[in-house]
Amino acid sequence: MYAVRSGPVLVxxxxxxxxxxxxxxxxxxxxxVAMICFxxxxxxxxxxxxxxxxxxxxxALWEGFSLRWYGSAWENELVQGAAIRSLIIASFASVFATxxxxxxxLGTTRTKPYRGQMxxxxxxxxxxxxxxxxxxxxxxxxxxxxxxxxxxxxFAYLIIAHTAFCIPFAYLPIKARLEGxxxxxxxxxxxxxxxxxxxxxxITLPLLLPGIFAGAMLAFVISLDDxxxxxxxxxxxxxxxxxxxxxxxxRAITPEINAISTVLLGVSVLLVTLIFFMSRKRGN
Amino acid sequence: xxxxxxAVLIDKAEKxxxxxSDRVVALNGVSLTILENEFFTLLGPxxxxxxxxxxxxxxxxxxxxxxxxxxGKDISYLPPYERPVNTVFQNYALFPHMTVAQNVSFGLEMxxxxxxxxxxxxxxxxxxxxxxxxxxxxxxxxxxxxxxxVALARAxxxxxxxxxxxxxxxxxxxxxxxxxxxxxxxLQNETGITFVFVTHxxxxxxxxxxxxxxxxxxxxxxxxAPHEIYDHPSERFVADFIGDTNFLTAKITxxxxxxxxxxLSSGIEISVSAGNEVVxxxxxxxxxxxxxxxxxxxxxxxxxxGVLRNIVYIGTDTHYHVGxxxxxxxxxxVQNIHGRQxxxxxxxxxxxxxxxxxxxxxxx
Ligand SMILES: Nc1ncnc2c1ncn2[C@@H]1O[C@H](COP(=O)(O)OP(=O)(O)O)[C@@H](O)[C@H]1O
Ligand SMILES: [Mg+2]
Numbered sequence: 025m026y027a028v029r030s031g032p033v034l035v036x037x038x039x040x041x042x043x044x045x046x047x048x049x050x051x052x053x054x055x056x057v058a059m060i061c062f063x064x065x066x067x068x069x070x071x072x073x074x075x076x077x078x079x080x081x082x083x084a085l086w087e088g089f090s091l092r093w094y095g096s097a098w099e100n101e102l103v104q105g106a107a108i109r110s111l112i113i114a115s116f117a118s119v120f121a122t123x124x125x126x127x128x129x130l131g132t133t134r135t136k137p138y139r140g141q142m143x144x145x146x147x148x149x150x151x152x153x154x155x156x157x158x159x160x161x162x163x164x165x166x167x168x169x170x171x172x173x174x175x176x177x178x179f180a181y182l183i184i185a186h187t188a189f190c191i192p193f194a195y196l197p198i199k200a201r202l203e204g205x206x207x208x209x210x211x212x213x214x215x216x217x218x219x220x221x222x223x224x225x226x227i228t229l230p231l232l233l234p235g236i237f238a239g240a241m242l243a244f245v246i247s248l249d250d251x252x253x254x255x256x257x258x259x260x261x262x263x264x265x266x267x268x269x270x271x272x273x274x275r276a277i278t279p280e281i282n283a284i285s286t287v288l289l290g291v292s293v294l295l296v297t298l299i300f301f302m303s304r305k306r307g308n
Numbered sequence: 309x310x311x312x313x314x315a316v317l318i319d320k321a322e323k324x325x326x327x328x329s330d331r332v333v334a335l336n337g338v339s340l341t342i343l344e345n346e347f348f349t350l351l352g353p354x355x356x357x358x359x360x361x362x363x364x365x366x367x368x369x370x371x372x373x374x375x376x377x378x379x380g381k382d383i384s385y386l387p388p389y390e391r392p393v394n395t396v397f398q399n400y401a402l403f404p405h406m407t408v409a410q411n412v413s414f415g416l417e418m419x420x421x422x423x424x425x426x427x428x429x430x431x432x433x434x435x436x437x438x439x440x441x442x443x444x445x446x447x448x449x450x451x452x453x454x455x456x457x458v459a460l461a462r463a464x465x466x467x468x469x470x471x472x473x474x475x476x477x478x479x480x481x482x483x484x485x486x487x488x489x490x491x492x493x494x495l496q497n498e499t500g501i502t503f504v505f506v507t508h509x510x511x512x513x514x515x516x517x518x519x520x521x522x523x524x525x526x527x528x529x530x531x532x533a534p535h536e537i538y539d540h541p542s543e544r545f546v547a548d549f550i551g552d553t554n555f556l557t558a559k560i561t562x563x564x565x566x567x568x569x570x571x572l573s574s575g576i577e578i579s580v581s582a583g584n585e586v587v588x589x590x591x592x593x594x595x596x597x598x599x600x601x602x603x604x605x606x607x608x609x610x611x612x613x614g615v616l617r618n619i620v621y622i623g624t625d626t627h628y629h630v631g632x633x634x635x636x637x638x639x640x641x642v643q644n645i646h647g648r649q650x651x652x653x654x655x656x657x658x659x660x661x662x663x664x665x666x667x668x669x670x671x672x
Pocket of ligand 2: 355358359390
């Protein structure tokens with residue numbers, strides 16, 4: 025459920041970075057509310073991170089500092105397999121989703137207004153509105169049919185499913201970037217004898233790159249910590265890190281789970297920070 | 309038609325935006341000929357259709373009806389990248405991910421000129437606008453005036469048949485604007501390229517142009533050399549928009565082929581040349597520039613008489629506002645030349661002398 029909750033927040037951050045800065049920060053009481061929010065958001069993470077360094081076997085009883093559980097997670101073949109699977113799926117899904125999202129963003133912002141544009145916009149963002157569990161069940165049924173017909177049980181289903189729900193996350197920052205981009209630059213290029221494709225390659229695409237990177241990273245993060253859809257779509261032996269962790273919860277929990285969570289958290293924070301700094305550097 | 313010298317020929321161009329209740333007629337059947345090597349200025353208030361006309365020439369918009377010819381060739385529906393016309397945009401529209409030199413070379417690269425020629429032309433252009441030293445700067449690392457020069461160099465580099473400039477100086481401060489006006493004029497002379505310049509600043513239009521087209525509400529009202537437009541405005545809007553003007557209503561008492569005899573409200577009759585057609589009208593509006601009149605203490609043998617209401621000192625000149633009837637004030641402008649100032653008191657009776665050669669009879 026992490027994806028569902030954090031996704032829109034990430035999108036908001038991305039939108040804010042590419043569009044105008046607003047100044048509620050100067051409204052009275054803002055800092056107090058902000059402090060409370062930050063506290064509520066990050067407080068629960070503290071025990072998780074702290075106990076990942078626990079020496080003992082218990083996730084609630086401190087027995088001293090050690091990196092033991094990081095080592096054990098690192099050597100656990102199930103964790104290794106799940107981590108590699110997660111990375112492969114997230115890489116493919118974010119690349120594909122970003123390609124589709126870029127085309128969609130160009131199609132919805134760089135054309136003359138046309139009938140049905142709102143419908144298309146709504147359709148692109150559909151995965152944000154349909155409950156994830158519904159999508160998951162729908163995909164389960166659809167893929168079951170296909171699996172029966174083709175007898176193919178491989179990885180591709182997961183990549184396709186992840187690509188699909190990552191598209192809106194990749195789409196929004198790219199669209200925000202395009203909308204913030206002055207289209208007189210494209211007109212100026214046409215004025216200087218650039219045909220439409222040249223204009224796209226020399227002007228639109230380079231200026232869009234920060235948005236595309238941000239979209240891709242967002243998609244990567246979203247794919248990386250998806251549970252619900254993955255759980256429904258995966259075949260036997262196709263655990264990703266989050267579904268592996270979910271499986272572990274049914275057994276005795278050790279701080280190994282804390283260690284894996286902490287690493288996942290670290291990667292997510294790192295990527296989002298990267299998005300932030302990149303857009304600060306390249307954005308005007 | 310003999311369009312031997314025409315660089316741009318616009319034939320009844322009409323441009324309508326939107327439909328039904330959103331319908332805006334931006335250009336209302338404009339016809340215009342811009343000559344080769346000319347510095348032509350489109351002058352008019354904001355929203356009168358100047359940018360739209362420029363965009364039609366550049367190819368960013370297509371006319372709803374009418375035709376546009378460039379050196380005799382119909383270009384009405386060619387895309388911008390096939391027109392040998394370049395634009396200097398109001399906000400410059402420099403490519404932010406390229407250096408100054410890369411911006412300037414862009415058009416030449418798109419035309420697929422050989423590398424050696426591109427480099428040579430880019431160097432020439434940067435030299436022409438005095439930006440050689442900053443050639444490797446990013447465009448957000450240079451000042452507004454420098455961006456302006458880069459935009460000019462970029463648009464001139466492909467050596468277009470016509471250069472379009474849409475209020476390029478409006479973002480600059482006063483002093484820089486004055487410098488750039490001279491600079492633009494120099495560039496036009498040196499390159500021999502036809503310039504079509506858009507502004508809402510009448511002073512800018514008068515100082516820079518070979519000819520000016522005055523626009524309002526999607527129409528071109530008058531075309532002529534700056535002094536023609538200023539001295540002989542054809543209608544009230546032109547006279548009002550350019551410089552300060554006094555308007556008087558008067559009656560035509562007799563007319564010959566070249567001269568009109570006109571009776572002013574004071575009862576005095578003056579003879580003026582019959583420049584504009586005022587056929588079949590007896591009541592006419594006259595336009596008289598404040599600097600073409602003088603004020604005197606004596607009310608004898610002056611064309612107008614009135615009561616001095618106000619004196620405004622503005623450095624080089626002094627403006628005298630004279631009430632000539634119950635409603636209107638007539639402005640007399642007198643240059644402040646040492647030793648020649650006269651003393652007037654507010655409330656006294658004064659006379660106004662008018663040079664009848666400088667009285668303009670308006671069409672409406
Ligand atoms: N793309 C457009 N869509 C609708 N109306 C437009 C568009 N472009 C210009 N107009 C309208 O056409 C008129 C002329 O505009 P413009 O040519 O920009 O005037 P100017 O450059 O003289 O200020 C204005 O009323 C403007 O609102
Ligand atoms: Mg304009």
